[in-house]
Each structure stands twice: as structure tokens, then as C-alpha cells.
Amino acid sequence: MDFMKVPFVDLKAQSSLIGVEVNEAIQKVIESTAFILGPDVKRFEEHFAAFCETDYAIGVDSGTSAIELILRAFEIGPGDEVIAPANTFVATVLPITYVGATPVLVEMDPKTYNIDVNRIEEKITPKTRAIMPVHLYGQPVDMDPIVSIAKKHNLLVIEDACQAHGAYYKGKRAGSMSDAAAFSFYPAKNLGCYGDGGMAITPHAAINEKIRKLRDYGQEKKYHHVELGYNRRLDTIQAAVLDVKLKYLDQWNDGRRAAAGRYLKQLSGSRYILPEVLADVTPVWHLFVIQTDRRDELQKYLGERGISTGIHYPIPIHLQKSYQHLGYAEGDFPLTEKADGRMLSLPMYAELTEEMTDHVVNSLLSFS
Numbered sequence: 001m002d003f004m005k006v007p008f009v010d011l012k013a014q015s016s017l018i019g020v021e022v023n024e025a026i027q028k029v030i031e032s033t034a035f036i037l038g039p040d041v042k043r044f045e046e047h048f049a050a051f052c053e054t055d056y057a058i059g060v061d062s063g064t065s066a067i068e069l070i071l072r073a074f075e076i077g078p079g080d081e082v083i084a085p086a087n088t089f090v091a092t093v094l095p096i097t098y099v100g101a102t103p104v105l106v107e108m109d110p111k112t113y114n115i116d117v118n119r120i121e122e123k124i125t126p127k128t129r130a131i132m133p134v135h136l137y138g139q140p141v142d143m144d145p146i147v148s149i150a151k152k153h154n155l156l157v158i159e160d161a162c163q164a165h166g167a168y169y170k171g172k173r174a175g176s177m178s179d180a181a182a183f184s185f186y187p188a189k190n191l192g193c194y195g196d197g198g199m200a201i202t203p204h205a206a207i208n209e210k211i212r213k214l215r216d217y218g219q220e221k222k223y224h225h226v227e228l229g230y231n232r233r234l235d236t237i238q239a240a241v242l243d244v245k246l247k248y249l250d251q252w253n254d255g256r257r258a259a260a261g262r263y264l265k266q267l268s269g270s271r272y273i274l275p276e277v278l279a280d281v282t283p284v285w286h287l288f289v290i291q292t293d294r295r296d297e298l299q300k301y302l303g304e305r306g307i308s309t310g311i312h313y314p315i316p317i318h319l320q321k322s323y324q325h326l327g328y329a330e331g332d333f334p335l336t337e338k339a340d341g342r343m344l345s346l347p348m349y350a351e352l353t354e355e356m357t358d359h360v361v362n363s364l365l366s367f368s
């Protein structure tokens with residue numbers, strides 16, 4: 001078959017499966033009129049902390065807010081440096097800027113697309129406060145070396161787990177291996193809500209308390225404001241939706257792994273560069289990214305055959321207009337720059353059928 005519609009993501013398949021359950025959950029919130037925080041947010045926080053195998057989870061209004069409130073809770077600010085990958089979504093580094101600290105970027109590992117753990121230590125200065133690995137595309141970063149570098153230099157580790165809900169590294173859940181981690185529930189993430197949402201998780205009781213205050217006007221109890229806080233709460237209706245969806249997350253991640261397994265098997269030995277998975281890691285394939293020289297032509301060709309694809313990301317952080325003030329230049333991260341011109345994200349979601357992945361693979365193999 002030459003044409004078959006294969007969307008890049010398909011949120012409809014999922015929402016029809018759980019539609020009735022989600023509608024009931026939303027209706028319950030409406031009837032309770034407990035629209036701000038309340039029992040639904042609390043319940044989802046408890047379930048999400050248990051899912052991540054950590055102690056505390058604090059619902060916030062986005063993944064970006066989760067990172068920012070974590071940084072504020074640790075009092076990272078002006079004069080401080082935070083180490084982050086050059087190959088990531090801009091929302092990893094924006095919160096570092098918001099708090100007045102400086103992002104210090106690191107080249108990627110061309111095999112995994114994640115931060116190159118061997119290039120972190122050379123970036124540490126007396127100003128460094130934290131390392132922020134990103135489990136990009138759903139594959140956990142090699143955390144053991146990062147944790148030991150952090151220990152040696154007395155630094156915090158903050159995971160950006162916004163693309164890695166449910167992934168495992170050596171038997172540990174993404175987000176559970178550091179001082180704090182951020183998750184996003186943007187609709188297209190592995191666990192997405194029906195709007196914006198996010199979560200901060202941490203094993204530290206004091207940081208849990210502080211983020212709880214920061215997201216809620218800095219109050220310790222009603223009208224007693226002990227911090228200059230914000231309004232960054234997770235919306236209660238979104239929490240109710242997420243609590244329904246969380247039960248299915250491992251199963252949906254299995255579906256993504258099955259689809260990724262087919263891509264890897266059927267494309268092995270082809271001319272495309274495929275993502276490499278570290279030993280001892282269970283990725284959740286938020287994205288399935290291949291590399292090829294004629295990326296733009298290929299994207300057009302696939303489009304003509306009904307296949308939608310994405311590019312994550314076309315411009316690295318250090319070459320973004322908004323980040324010119326950091327003083328980086330073209331050529332500073334050659335591997336990241338080269339990959340950004342060659343990467344293509346294939347359709348990826350739990351409901352991809354074999355027929356669909358076959359069509360994607362056949363189209364990739366017939367492109368000449």
C-alpha cells in the first residue's frame with residue numbers, strides 16, 4: 001500500500017478508550033465544587049509519588065513551573081550556574097533563566113542524544129550548583145556517573161523527566177534518582193492531561209514543604225504568607241483526568257516499546273541511524289528519532305504517503321535567538337548541531353498498529 005494515514009500522535013484513540021471513566025471523574029469534581037487543590041489533587045499526588053517510587057509529589061501547572069519551583073526551593077539564583085544539555089527542549093533551560101541563574105550547556109552523546117556524561121565535569125566551576133540531566137525522548141540518562149560527579153563536587157542533581165514518565169534506569173524509575181525531578185502533563189507527553197499540568201517530585205521533606213508553599217501564594221496556612229510564592233497549582237479537573245490515566249500508563253508505555261521494537265528490528269541494517277538504548281535501561285519512547293542526510297526530502301516523501309513526522313529539535317538551545325546572550329556560537333556543540341539537521345521523529349504512540357509501523361518502515365525503505 002502506498003498511502004495510509006499514520007498521524008504523528010493520536011490522542012483520540014486513547015481518549016475514546018477511557019472516555020467514560022474520565023467523564024465520570026470530571027463530573028465528580030464539578031459536583032464536589034472543590035475546584036482548587038482538594039482531595040483529587042492530593043490523591044493523584046500520592047498515586048504519582050508511588051508510581052515514581054519516591055516520597056513526595058507536588059502538582060503544579062506545567063513542567064516548566066515544576067523545574068522553576070524546584071530551583072527556587074533549592075534557592076538557586078543569581079550568580080549560580082546549572083549544567084544542562086545543549087540538545088533539549090527550551091523549557092529545560094528557561095526556568096534556569098527565570099530564577100536568575102545561568103545555564104551552562106553540554107554536548108550530547110551522539111548514540112543516545114542525551115547529555116554526554118563524560119563532558120560534564122569540565123564544565124564545573126565554583127559557581128555550579130546543580131546538574132540537570134534530561135531523559136530525552138524517553139530514554140534515561142546514564143545516571144550513575146552523574147550522581148557520583150555531583151557527590152564529588154557537592155552539587156544537586158535535578159532530573160528533567162518531562163519526557164520519561166515510567167522509564168527505568170537500573171531498576172529505578174526516572175525521576176527517583178536525584179534531589180528532585182520535574183514532569184510535564186502536556187497532552188502529547190506519555191502521561192498527558194486535557195490542558196496543561198506538571199509535577200515536581202522529591203525525596204526531601206523540606207523541599208516538598210517549600211514547593212507546596214511556593215505553588216500556592218507562599219502560604220503556610222490560609223492568608224499566612226511565609227514565602228514570595230506564586231499561583232502555580234495543578235488544576236483539580238486535570239488531576240482527576242490524570243488519576244484515571246495513570247492506571248494505564250505502564251500498559252501504554254508497553255505499547256510504545258512494542259512499536260519501537262518493530263521499528264528497530266525492521267530498520268536495522270538500513271541506511272538510517274537508529275537510536276541506541278543503554279544496557280540496563282527501559283525507555284518509554286516519548287519520541288522515536290532516526291537520523292538521515294536528506295531529512296527534509298524524506299519528511300516530504302513520508303508526508304505524501306500519509307505519514308506525519310516531527311523534528312525534535314530543529315535549533316539547539318545555544319543557537320536560539322532568545323539565548324544569544326549566553327554568548328555561544330555556531331560550532332560550540334558540533335554533534336548537537338549536526339544531529340539537529342538530520343533528526344526525524346517517526347510516529348510514536350501506544351496505539352500504533354503493526355500495519356501502521358509496516359507502512360512507515362516500507363516507506364522509509366522505498367525512499368531513494
Ligand SMILES: *Cc1c(COP(=O)(O)O)cnc(C)c1O
Binds near residue numbers: 063091134162163185
Ligand atoms: C514538555 C517539556 C518541558 C516543559 O513542560 P511544559 O508542561 O510544557 O511546561 C520541559 N522539558 C522537557 C524536556 C519537555 O519535553
